[in-house]
Amino acid sequence: MRFWRERERENKEHVVAPLCGQIRVLVVGDSGVGKSSLLHLIVKGSSIVRPSQTIGCTVGVKHLAYASPASSSSSIKGDSERDFFVELWDVSGHERYKDCRSLFYSQVNGVIFVHDLSQRRTKTNLQKWAGEVSVNGAFSAPLSSGGPGGLPVPYIVIGNKADIAAKEGTSGSSGNLVDAARQWVEKQGLLPHSDELPLSESFPSNGGLIMAAKEARYDKEALNKFFHMLIRRRYFSDELPSPSSAWSLSPGPSQRLDEGTSDEDQFYKRTSLREGDPYKYNTLPQHNLTQPPTLYPQQPPDRYSYAIPRFSLSSVEETNNGNGRSKPMDINV
Numbered sequence: 001m002r003f004w005r006e007r008e009r010e011n012k013e014h015v016v017a018p019l020c021g022q023i024r025v026l027v028v029g030d031s032g033v034g035k036s037s038l039l040h041l042i043v044k045g046s047s048i049v050r051p052s053q054t055i056g057c058t059v060g061v062k063h064l065a066y067a068s069p070a071s072s073s074s075s076i077k078g079d080s081e082r083d084f085f086v087e088l089w090d091v092s093g094h095e096r097y098k099d100c101r102s103l104f105y106s107q108v109n110g111v112i113f114v115h116d117l118s119q120r121r122t123k124t125n126l127q128k129w130a131g132e133v134s135v136n137g138a139f140s141a142p143l144s145s146g147g148p149g150g151l152p153v154p155y156i157v158i159g160n161k162a163d164i165a166a167k168e169g170t171s172g173s174s175g176n177l178v179d180a181a182r183q184w185v186e187k188q189g190l191l192p193h194s195d196e197l198p199l200s201e202s203f204p205s206n207g208g209l210i211m212a213a214k215e216a217r218y219d220k221e222a223l224n225k226f227f228h229m230l231i232r233r234r235y236f237s238d239e240l241p242s243p244s245s246a247w248s249l250s251p252g253p254s255q256r257l258d259e260g261t262s263d264e265d266q267f268y269k270r271t272s273l274r275e276g277d278p279y280k281y282n283t284l285p286q287h288n289l290t291q292p293p294t295l296y297p298q299q300p301p302d303r304y305s306y307a308i309p310r311f312s313l314s315s316v317e318e319t320n321n322g323n324g325r326s327k328p329m330d331i332n333v
């Protein structure tokens, strides 16, 4: 009897426990562009001198406190903020993992594309990465229209190694073997030069990641904005596509990665919740963390996941410009 009373008490405590949530962000790009270095900087706030090559995938977790727009005016401090965990899945860019890395593309809320500013090829290759993730991924809170390669979630593009690019144009080297090999191949003319993609500014803005880490100078704000936007979309927004949307079958006309920054508005097309909408939860959200990926054969996940845990929308005001669309946010750094 005492046992059951205690269980009941525990359950009650569980219901009033502070809510927290989680979003998953993939970090992708060619091998050696600096994804692991970037991840270390984001999560630990410091540079890493000799990162080892990623085997399969590494996950870093960043904690964020997020105040929903409506509750931020709350008079009770602390009530307004909730805890969120941003899972950053750093997927190896090495060809060796090409056939199995789609295992890591599940429940994706957003994507960080990384390229090396001193290696043009790594930038054009982002289009392939976008296609690979779009085709093989399962997405949480998908957008109602496609981004680059049909990518149905928001993304951000980060140009890394600005220090090398600035110093030596495109012929510099970080001393990394993969970089050196790629540069050699490009110099020999073995790889076709592709057009420059007007993707993004460098990240961080005036120097390399390593330099930036030393001086604690990188565009944290832009990245935090991106994470906040993903949290808002997953937990507080009513911009989910209707179940009858074309996403469940085939994506709409897809966009090129180089077009992604100019028309972000299309990322924010909203479908308002109808009465009895199954995606609106007023209870404790279920954290549908998927099981960690294994190397065992798995059933491919649904292409797009609509089972999105949501916080109550009743007390939340979306940033809205009056015509039913959320305010576009600059997600590129």
Ligand SMILES: Nc1nc2c(ncn2[C@@H]2O[C@H](COP(=O)(O)OP(=O)(O)OP(=O)(O)O)[C@@H](O)[C@H]2O)c(=O)[nH]1
Residues within 6 Å of the ligand: 029, 030, 031, 032, 033, 034, 035, 036, 037, 038, 048, 049, 050, 051, 052, 053, 054, 055, 091, 092, 093, 094, 160, 161, 162, 163, 164, 174, 176, 207, 208, 209, 210, 211
């Ligand atoms: N000069 C310079 N070197 C960098 C910068 N960022 C990373 N590097 C170096 O680039 C090399 C590759 O970095 P990683 O972070 O391992 O690259 P990755 O994209 O994770 O590579 P994979 O694990 O193979 O996918 C390392 O030697 C880093 O020290 C930067 O901003 N400037």
